[in-house]
Amino acid sequence: MNDQSRSIIPAVGGFALLFFVGLLLAGCGSLFPEKSGTQHRLDNRAWPHELSDLPPDPAIHFGRLDNGLRYLLLSNKEPQNRVGLYLNVQAGSLQESDQERGLAHYLEHMLFNGTSHYPPGTLVEYFQSIGMGFGADTNAHTGFAETVYKLVLPSADPGMLDEGLLVLADYARGALLLEEEVERERGIILAEKRARDSVAARVRKQQLQFEFAGTRVAKRDPIGSEEVLLEADSARLRGYYDRWYRPERLMVVVVGDMDPAQVEPLLISRFSPIQAAAPGAVDPPLGTLEEEGSTVLYLHEPELGATRVALGTVFNQTPQPDTSSWERQQLSNYVATSILANRLDKLVRRADSPLVSSQAHAGTFLQRLGYARLSAVVKGERWQEGLALLDQTLGQALESGFTPAELERVKRELQAYLEKQLQTAATRNSMELAATMIRKLNNQEVLLSPQQEEALYAPMLEAMTLAEANQALVGLWQGERRLLEVIGAVDLEQGELSARQQILAAVEQQTGREMVDWKQREEVAFPYLPPAEQPAQVVAQENYPAIKMERYLFQDGTRLHVKQTDFQENQIQLAVHFGQGLRSEPLAGMAAFAEGLLRESGLGRLNREQLEETLAGTNVQLQFQVGRESFVLAGSGLSEELELLLQLVQTQLLEPVFREKAYLRTRTRLLQMYDQLENSVEGQQQLVGEGFFTSNHPLYTMADRQQVMAIELDEIKAWLQPILATAPLEISIVGDMAPEKARELVARYFGAGQRAAAPAADIQQVSFPAGARRLERVKSEIDKALVTVAWQTDDFWDISKTRRLNLLAAVLGERLRLKVREELGATYSPVVYNRSSRVSKGFGILRSQLSVAPDQALALAGIVQEVAGSLARELLSEEELDRSLEPTLTSIRDFQRSNSYWLNAVLALSSRHPRQLQWPLTILSDFAAITPEEIQRLAGRYLQSGQAAVLVVSSAQE
Incomplete structure (x- = not known):
């Protein structure tokens, strides 16, 4: 179970920069090189479950043709009448020679520019003619060890399915690669390279080279070398195509609202004739990571607008079959890293913390490259404190271990995640499901159903001990290798010591630092506001049978709209609209400040940290937003969690809190946001674009830095508190919930108060700068x-x-x-x-x-x-x-x-x-x-x- 793909694992503290290796053009695939020296290889021509003690999802039909091509079929009903067809080629930029850097991605483009059955210029138009959007329904991506082509058909009609499979078969072996089309596409490739270029992207590439030094990954960015792209021709592309687009490296995945028995003969007919056009090639050696010593990466990049520090380790791994014992170890690694992420998050929220945000991540890339990493964005010039705090937090955890309460919190979070996967299994999205399946297959992971995952992981979580979590942490960080990074706005080139010396000194001078006490703090009960003694009275009810919606009016003017659906099993979404939103903003920039402030402040008697601990083990989410015509509390959760969601809304409205620490943290983040926006064309577009096109109309223009930094905490409180307390509410609930049940719950918490609308502010006319x-x-x-x-x-x-x-x-x-x-x-x-x-x-x-x-x-x-x-x-x-x-x-x-x-x-x-x-x-x-x-x-x-x-x-x- 690897953190890049196993569905049990939600993100820990956001994606680590190590994981950005696959985001430029694609997701990450897997590479299992042929035996060479000390390298090891799993059989990636076998299905992962054929090498495992874990049985696959019984709903999936697996098949293999005589030519070696594999396929799998899964019937899934959402979205209705849609079928996703995918050609998964287990080859990408890692298979390129030095003279081919970028050709895997170039070739991906070329397969839309002429194949055996679709001459140049006809394929996209064919897709559009049957109702497929270019980009949304037909697309492709190239990664390090995979190239994946996607078609999302608007119907399961047999003729359309057969034609879609013909398109995929043409991708597999029917590329024309006409010289004039190669030349025509060159400008588009270079334009894509430019469009994806940014300071953040360039930093990620340098981190890739630093963190995976010694391996082929560091030298094979999928976008490739501009020199190669400028010289690419049909012959070079054909060479790569013939070597790597071979039947045994191809996998067809079909997921959607279709009958596998109908699809299989069509698939067999289209793909059985495919034969390799050239002798098979051996995967180039992946290389090995250094596992000893400390290495420093310093990059002065003022355009980033902030400074990020990181502490990491990397290590070589031998590919392992995806067995139950392997899954248990990966689960323990995930739990340990999650606890560490929670600790860092608490440190971010401490008074006078040097950290603005933090992340913790660990996993395996390409089955061969293990990593663990802590990172943080720091305030101003406080990079030394931030880096030292990461090192101290890791050292304390390795030495003293975790607490029982920390382990129980992560257990609750994962158990809630498993429960959600189980309850929502019947209405999973076919395209999301297919993408996850391909990612797992390329990582040699067994495809498990939500029921199988719950049966596998729930007992493991229940039995997991503190000793196991502590041991997993030690296992991840036991190597001597340490990677230290300081990247961003801070300039370390002006002092007497070199940047490397300064960075090493920051983690070496730890003597006398006070250790954090991680013992469980006093718990605050939630919910603590009682519902009304008597439910609010419904004074009017309307039924809208044409759209199957119910509307209720309560005695204080609160309105409830409910629509029951079966699109997403056991899930609901909620929106509470009130007030005038941006129309009532007293000072420019206050809305953006307010959203961050309320998010960071928590609710009533619970600060943000306490609220997160209280909600651990649930799937509810609630977010405050300021729209142009109203304020919104937008939430979601499982259907059975609607009452908890309403309790959160009630507390936000009746006991809002505006904490000083949250104000200062939000202010720092907004300041860094402006620093970032001002240093890129995309950011400057946000800063000036709407203002230009609306002649600086206040409803559309982004406030400038000085306006936002001048906003005081008491001003935000004075604006929002009365609106939260008194503005009439419009509550809308959509999902797998009976209207009567929603009405009963809303009546317990709302509808009996004293709420009255304030006069709406006038809106000045917008002036568009025509001709400017x-x-x-x-x-x-x-x-x-x-x-x-x-x-x-x-x-x-x-x-x-x-x-x-x-x-x-x-x-x-x-x-x-x-x-x-x-x-x-x-x-x-x-x-x-x-x-x-x-x-x-x-x-x-x-x-x-x-x-x-x-x-x-x-x-x-x-x-x-x-x-x-x-x-x-x-x-x-x-x-x-x-x-x-x-x-x-x-x-x-x-x-x-x-x-x-x-x-x-x-x-x-x-x-x-x-x-x-x-x-x-x-x-x-x-x-x-x-x-x-x-x-x-x-x-x-x-x-x-x-x-x-x-x-x-x-x-x-x-």
Whole structure:
């Protein structure tokens, strides 16, 4: 059980930077090199369960063809009528030679540019014609030891399934790799490389080289070498393709709303003829990690806006079959690391802590490379204290061990996670399930059902002792190897000692430091606010049978909307809307400050630390948000946890708390956020973009640093406390819950108070800068520009027009994909969307955004305007309309089978906007009725070149 894939394991303190190795282009695969020297290899041609004492999920059908290709089929009903087809190639950047660095990813792109049955330029259009979105439903990724191709079909129709399998079979052995297409794709590859480039990405690459030094991983970033990318040709790509795309390295995964008995003969027919085109190649040796001594990585990167410190260790591992004993050890490792993460989290919240945030992570990468790591973001220049605190925390845990209370907390958390997996198993999402299965298979992990996982892990957790957890921690950190990192804004090059000497000294000078007492603190009971002696009275009830929704009005004006669904078994989502949100903000920037402050303060008598300990063993989540027209308490949990969720809402409303320590911690994080935003084109876009397009309207403009830093704690408290206490409530609940039960629970905690609405603040008119152009420069070493071309449209409330504006944006996006990406190779992924305002009358923005080379920015802004103008001049064909409309209809069908749609798009705020309750009845038919003439009329009205505003944020310097 490896922390990158085993489903029992949720994230511990966020992803470690070591885990970022797979995030640039893909997830992580597994590599089992042939025997060479001291290297060992598991048989990755066998199913993992064939090497294990663990039986696989009995619902999965496993198969193997005579040519060596493996496949698995799993019927899963959500989303309805959708089937995911995946071709998993167990080869990636690690299989590249020095002269091929980047070709695995290049080849992934090329398989969309011409195969045996789909000439260049036809495949994406075919996908769109049957209702598949490019990117959402058809995509691929390349990792270190895997390349995975995804097709999500909109139907389980046998003809569509057969065609989808034909596409995958073409990926497997039908690539044309035409020279002219290789040349055409080169610009897109380089544009993707630029789009993904950032200071954080460059730091991660250097960390990769540092932490995995001595192994091939450190030299095989999937994006590759620009020199190789510039020289790539059809012959080189063909060489990689023929060597590694072999049947025994291929796996077809089919998951979705289909009958495996129907799919299997189609799959066998399409993939049985596939044969290898070249002799098999031996995986290059992975290399070994140094396991002794201390190594230091120091990077002065002021553009990061903060400084991160880390303490880690790495070690070599021999690949092991995924057996019950191996799982027990990995579970113990996870528990130990989780306790350590909880300790660091408590240290972050101590008064005058040098830490702003922290992480703890441990696991195995590629079955061969073990690691454990503690990291933290520090305040200002306090990196020495932060690094010393990480070292001290680890040393104390290794020497003195954990406490029984710490172990019990993590046990409760994992038991709750297992219970949730069990209760929600019947309505798992097919695409998420398929991605997890592929990740596990490439990691040589047995595919277990939630029932099997609960049967395996629950007894292990119950029996786990403190000695086992302590022993696991010692096992992870027993090696002599130590990796020390200081990365970010701090400059260590100015002192008498070298940066390395300063960093080593920070962890060596530990004498006399006070040890933290980790004994259990006094517990605070929750819930402590009693429900009303008598339930609140319902004074009115309405039934909406067309959308299967109930509405209740209580005596104090509280409104409850309930919709029972079966989309997500045993799960509910909740939203409590109240007040006017941003419309009532007294000072610019207060809303962002308030969200962090309430999150960090905890609830009433419980500080944040106590609240987390109290909720350990549950699956409830509750978050305070400030929207443009209301405040929101958004929550989720299992259906049986609805009462606990309502108790949390009640406490937040009646006993809010605004703690000084939480205020200071939030202030520090906001300050670091501004430091980061100001040093990248993406960040500067956030800082100035909305302000430019709305002429600095307060509802849309991000407050500047000085405004936010001037906000005082008492000002936030004075703003929010009366609103929380007195604003009328609109409670919406969607999920697997009977309306009567939800009504009874809400009546126990709400509906009998004294709540009255305050007058709504006036909203000033938004002024769009039509015809204006602004160039914003950023001091950054990243060679990149963001181009945004925008047009004013209209507000949200003419829903038929809004739907057509959204489709107009999709049509423009498709034209820009063809022109700017496919023809010019100038950008990787143009983004186009319309956002119509719900609060500003007559205002909306349709915008297009491209990440491009700085010297091309202004020219491309002109091309975007020309392409947009062509929509007004030329009537698009029915075929072109359908390429945008059919994927939209498919997405709507999926969206309508989600709790989020009904909660956030229909029920929430429907007491203020009753028309929302009618929208689900017409959404599909109204979209389907859109004509080319309507799109042309909207383009003529809104997308004229003189009406556009252009913002270019560029790293280019004058």
